[in-house]
Amino acid sequence: MGSSSEVVSTIVRKWREHPPSSYSLKVDSFKQLEKFTTSSNDNYQSRLFSSCGYNWKLIVYPKGNEKNNGKGFISMYVEIDSKSLISAPNCEVFAELFFFIYNKMENKYLTVQDVEVKRFNALKTVWGLQQVLPFDSFNNPEKGYVFEGDQCEFGVDVIVPSPLTNWEILSFNEKLPIPKFSWSLENFSQLTEEKYRSNTFSMGARKWTLLLYPKGDSRAGGKWLSLYMQLADCDKPKAGEMILAQANLRVLDPLGSNHIERKLNYWHKEENLGWGSYMFLSLDELRKSYLDKEDALNVEIEFEVVSATKYSPNL
Incomplete structure (x- = not known):
């Protein structure tokens, strides 16, 4: 009798009315964002923001991270500030990541999560998703992700579980x-x-x-x-x-x-x-x-x- 294996996806997509609680990036002109990120490794990096006691950056690739199989998609990542790692227990931080893209037509946020908790350390300071949403769907005004001319909104929730204290x-x-x-x-x-x-x-x-x-x-x-x-x-x-x-x-x-x-x-x-x-x-x-x-x-x-x-x- 032969054996078979099943690949189980860890990516969960769903709609949510509540906006991101860690960080929101609103863009007045997505076409301009596309244009000017060509001079910054095809990505835009937010300023540092604080969540769960650590500092982070939201990184968005408007045309996808081609180096990480993201061509044809919106790619989104989170990077931990190296100074935060120094103060972390054992110089590593475990975090859950939820990425958001606002949809004006639905008046909700598409949330995309990899349910596997990510380990940030000196060897791996960036985690994210290379295929958050197909570019064609995102850039189609009829889909609702780009609205009121050329506006859009990205966001992220970074959740760091508290250390285990009850056992x-x-x-x-x-x-x-x-x-x-x-x-x-x-x-x-x-x-x-x-x-x-x-x-x-x-x-x-x-x-x-x-x-x-x-x-x-x-x-x-x-x-x-x-x-x-x-x-x-x-x-x-x-x-x-x-x-x-x-x-x-x-x-x-x-x-x-x-x-x-x-x-x-x-x-x-x-x-x-x-x-x-x-x-x-x-x-x-x-x-x-x-x-x-x-x-x-x-x-x-x-x-x-x-x-x-x-x-x-x-x-």
Whole structure:
């Protein structure tokens, strides 16, 4: 089976009512511009203008840049001032370029953009489009680009994206050095409190606790053991933060053959810190098979994955 490749154009053309915001070049006589640019390498260069903290020039070839396959077209470019590069990070600037040609008939601007962001540096100070608009279409008064005798307008928007300041790096720790935590509740049959909380323990750079209701929480009807894993109060997630914990929560069989296990796979958030089961184990079954000879209930949690997130300093 043969293979084929598709060439995808990065040039986008569309109409826009709003004028250019970086720079506009209005010409009273396009024919005169054509005539006199023959003495300046066939192009006209605007004065310096400022956009996004850097200085630029708009360069227009009225009859096209023949050296860059622009013959028969209007060619337009932007050049960064070399002094601006000195102050730029790493002496380079990334910019999006939008070129404009006003159309009086439509009362709109034809905008032409190469959607690829351009890198300006000492080796490449000029970027643009050699084929913005066919010369014949532009120079035809019936098309609307040349109007009121011989006037026309060119323009450009130079957009320099702001440096990245907001970011996060999400990772999943699957190689926990000591993945288990054990908890023994002695004299279980004599426990009188509604709930009990284990000591705080660390896992995956987070602090956790286990929460146990000996006679079940309010939903268990006094017939079930309720058991949960929770992030410790001292390590609550930030607003909007999510922490994944994948673990196996167990009530251990004293004989070691029939542990009761629930798999936990949950993203912990600020408003919901815990996960587990209010019907983890029936109290009848617990009393029958899961208390050891000293009347202790042994609980264990084994972690498989804990996520970690690093944030930019301003978050």
